[in-house]
Amino acid sequence: MSTLRLDLPGGGYPIHIGSGVLGSADLLRAPVSGDRVAIVTNEVVAPLYLARLTEALAPFDPAVVILPDGETQKALGTIDRVVGAFLEARCDRATTIFALGGGVVGDIAGFAAAVYQRGVPFVQVPTTLLSQVDSSVGGKTGVNHALGKNMIGCFYQPKAVIIDTATLATLPDRELSAGLAEVIKYGAIGNRTFLEWLEQNMEALLRRDPGALAYAIETSCRDKARVVMADEREAGVRALLNFGHTFGHAIEGAMGYGRWLHGEAVAAGMLMAARLSERLGWLAAGEGERLRALIQRARLPLAPPAIAPQRFLELMAVDKKATRGRTRFVLLRALGDAFLTDDVPEEALMALLNAGA
Ligand SMILES: NC(=O)c1ccc[n+]([C@@H]2O[C@H](COP(=O)([O-])OP(=O)(O)OC[C@H]3O[C@@H](n4cnc5c(N)ncnc54)[C@H](O)[C@@H]3O)[C@@H](O)[C@H]2O)c1
Ligand SMILES: O=C(O)C(=O)C[C@@H](O)[C@H](O)[C@H](O)COP(=O)(O)O
Ligand SMILES: [Zn+2]
Numbered sequence: 563m564s565t566l567r568l569d570l571p572g573g574g575y576p577i578h579i580g581s582g583v584l585g586s587a588d589l590l591r592a593p594v595s596g597d598r599v600a601i602v603t604n605e606v607v608a609p610l611y612l613a614r615l616t617e618a619l620a621p622f623d624p625a626v627v628i629l630p631d632g633e634t635q636k637a638l639g640t641i642d643r644v645v646g647a648f649l650e651a652r653c654d655r656a657t658t659i660f661a662l663g664g665g666v667v668g669d670i671a672g673f674a675a676a677v678y679q680r681g682v683p684f685v686q687v688p689t690t691l692l693s694q695v696d697s698s699v700g701g702k703t704g705v706n707h708a709l710g711k712n713m714i715g716c717f718y719q720p721k722a723v724i725i726d727t728a729t730l731a732t733l734p735d736r737e738l739s740a741g742l743a744e745v746i747k748y749g750a751i752g753n754r755t756f757l758e759w760l761e762q763n764m765e766a767l768l769r770r771d772p773g774a775l776a777y778a779i780e781t782s783c784r785d786k787a788r789v790v791m792a793d794e795r796e797a798g799v800r801a802l803l804n805f806g807h808t809f810g811h812a813i814e815g816a817m818g819y820g821r822w823l824h825g826e827a828v829a830a831g832m833l834m835a836a837r838l839s840e841r842l843g844w845l846a847a848g849e850g851e852r853l854r855a856l857i858q859r860a861r862l863p864l865a866p867p868a869i870a871p872q873r874f875l876e877l878m879a880v881d882k883k884a885t886r887g888r889t890r891f892v893l894l895r896a897l898g899d900a901f902l903t904d905d906v907p908e909e910a911l912m913a914l915l916n917a918g919a
Contacts, residue, residue: 564780568699568787570719570794577699577723577783581772584611584687584726590618593685593721596656600625602644602671603662604635607689610732615662615687624660625651629667633820636666636705638714644674658683658721664690664737665697665824669715672703676718686720689729691741691775692825695748695782698723700790700803706819710880711811717795725783727776735768735861740825742767742860743806743832745778748785750832750853751802754898756781757856764859801883802900805892806832809866812877816869829862834914839893841910849897871915 563580578589599622603612608628616624627647629635648657659682661671668686675684686698704715730738745767749757759777760767766774786803793800810831813822822830836853839845858864883890888904895901 564776566780566783566787568719569791572719575720575722577725577787579694579725579727579776579780579783581728581776582726583724584614584729585618586724587618587620589722589724590615590660590685590687591622593683594619594622594658595683595721596654596658598622598625598653598657599660600627600648600651600653600657601660601662602627602629602667602674604629604631604667606631607663607667611662611689611729615660619660625653625657629670631666633666633706633814633824636669636819638705638707640670641674641677641705644670645678648674648678653678653682655679655682658685660685660687661698661720662687662689663693664688665693668693668697669703669712670705672701672718672720673705673715676703676716681718683721684718686723688723688725690733691730691738691779692744693741694725694727694730694779695741696744696786698725699783699786701794709815710877711814711819712882713880723783725779727772727779730770730775736823737825738768738770739861740823743825743829743857743862745782746853746856746860747803747805747828747832748782750836750894750897751805751892751900752789752898753781753785754896756785757897761852761856764856768861801890801902802892804883805894805900806830806835808878808881808883808889808891809834809874811881812874813866813869815877816873817867822863822867826863827866829857829860830864830866833857833864834866835892836894838891838906838910838914839895841914842893842906845894845896849894852897865918868918871912874915875911
C-alpha cells in the first residue's frame, strides 16, 4: 500500500492506494470523527462491495443510501432524496458520510455531505478507475443541470480517499477505458514522462496488470494532488485539469447525460483540443498524432458524434472557465505542455467544428 497526502490551508488528507484496503478497519475508521457513519452507494456497487465496507466499519452501524445507477442520477432531485434519507436515519452533524462507488456516487455524496446541516465530514471510497485517478481527489462535488454539466456544486474536500485497486477486477471494459482517458490527460497536460510510460504500458493496463494499474493510479493521484495543492479553487493552473472537457462536457450534454461516458467524451474532446492547437500553429502535427494513437489504443472514441456546430457553441458558452463572455480552452504547445487561452479565433473554431472534429 502507498499513501500520498494532499495538503491545503483548510486541512489536508491522506490518499491510501492498495489492493484490499477496503478490508482495512484501521484505514476506514481513522477518518471517522463522530459516533455515526452513513454510506452512499448505488445498486451496482452495493452487491459487490457494501458488505466489505460495512464489516470494516464495525462496530459502527451505518445508515445506507442505495441510489439507482447512472449519470442521470447526478441531478438536484437526487440531493433532495439523499438528504431525506439522512434525516430519516437521524444522521446528525457528527455523522461521517462514505461515498462508495464511481464518480457519480462520489460527486453526489460529496455535495450532499457539503450541504447536509451545512456540512458533515465525508470520505471517498472510489471503485472505478476514473474515480480512483481523478474524481475522488481534489474536492469538486456537484450535480448536472439540463443546461450544463456540473453546474450545481461546490468545492468540499474529503477527510480521506481510500482506493482499493482490487475493486477494478469487476469493472466493465468500457468503464476501464473511460478511466484511461483521464489517466492520459495527466500525461498530455504536464507529464511527458508518464505519457511515454503509458505508450509502453497501455496493453498491460488494458489486461489489468495490477502493478501497471497501481503505478498509473498513484502517478495520476500525485499529479492531481500537486495541482490542487497549488490552486484549490481553480483560479489558475487547476483549469489545465479541464483539458478536453470544454468539448467533452458539450458532447455529454448534446448526447443526453449518460449516453457517452464522461471519459469517452473527454477522449474525443482532448483530440479536438489537440487539433485546434495544431490549426492555430501551437502544436506540431506529429504530437497530435501521438495522442490520437494512444487514445485509440485505450479503446476510446477518436471523434465526437455528429453535433451541429451551433449546438456545440451553445453548450460550450456555459463552460465554467469562461470569463467576460469568452470561452477559454486548454490547448497544447507539446505533449506534456498545456496552457489556457481565450485567444481562439472564431474561424479556427468553426473550421474545427465543421470538419466534425
Ligand atoms: N469531481 C471531480 O473532480 C470529477 C472528475 C472526473 C469526473 N467526474 C465525474 O465522474 C462521473 C464519472 O465517473 P465514473 O466514470 O466513475 O462513472 P460512474 O460513477 O457512473 O461509474 C461507472 C459505472 O461503473 C459502475 N461501477 C462502479 N464501480 C464498479 C466496480 N468496481 N465494478 C463494477 N461496476 C462498477 C457504476 O455503477 C457505473 O455503472 C461523471 O459524472 C464526471 O463528471 C468528477
Ligand atoms: O478536478 C478538476 O479540476 C477537474 O477539472 C477534473 C475533471 O476531470 C472533472 O471532470 C471535473 O469534474 C470537471 O470539472 P468542471 O469544473 O469542469 O465541471
Ligand atoms: Zn473529467
